[in-house]
Amino acid sequence: MSDLYIKQLNVRFSGTPQPALSIPDLMIRSGLQVAVTGASGSGKTTLVNAISGLERCGRGQVFWDGIDIGAYSESKLDRWRAANVGLVMQDFHLYPGLSALDNVLLPAKFYHWRLPAQLKIKGKDLLARLGIENNRTSIDLLSRGEKQRVAIARALLKSPPVIIADEPTASLDADNGMQVIQLLTRLASESKSTLICITHDLRLSKAMRRHILLDAGRPVQDLTAGKLL
Known part of the structure; x- marks a missing residue:
């Protein structure tokens, strides 16, 4: 289970009169x-940082499965996020x-004295499913679309209950962008993960079950299956 509940969340940055979120x-x-979705400066990246624990909230709480992640110490928060x-x-x-x-395997190595063989097998399988047949190819030789697929494989390696993607199709051409959308949504469905995508891509928005529009840090529209919640 990976329910997200946000309560009275308010994030402000020094020198700005209005809250970022x-x-x-x-x-x-x-x-x-x-x-x-939302225009630049609407609070989308701040939301990513808040719900993933990358940034402490000024006021309010972020709960995942009833756990207030803001109450964690930095080390415990790092372990929670990794898992x-x-x-x-x-x-x-x-x-x-x-x-x-x-x-793909590097982040997992920080949390394992010896990397389990099944993680190596899964890493190879994910890359193959994402169209990276030669997993020993240097990352420097890959296109942007291929690099994005590697990033997705890394995010899915440990079958996380939560996947957060920040503009996953940005700077990709139409074909690569569509492939990334299909792969990300399909793999999230297979693992039954909660998938939250920050995006300007209308095709990605349409592929999602729910659509939240931010404006000046506030949700101003919240729709599911084409209907207002």
């Missing part, structure tokens, strides 16, 4: 696929000089 009450049920959240970031955060497979 202001969400009185928001619930996302486990296994749901949600698109979060529960797969992040797909817009700029990939891949390591040059390493192979596709080594990039």
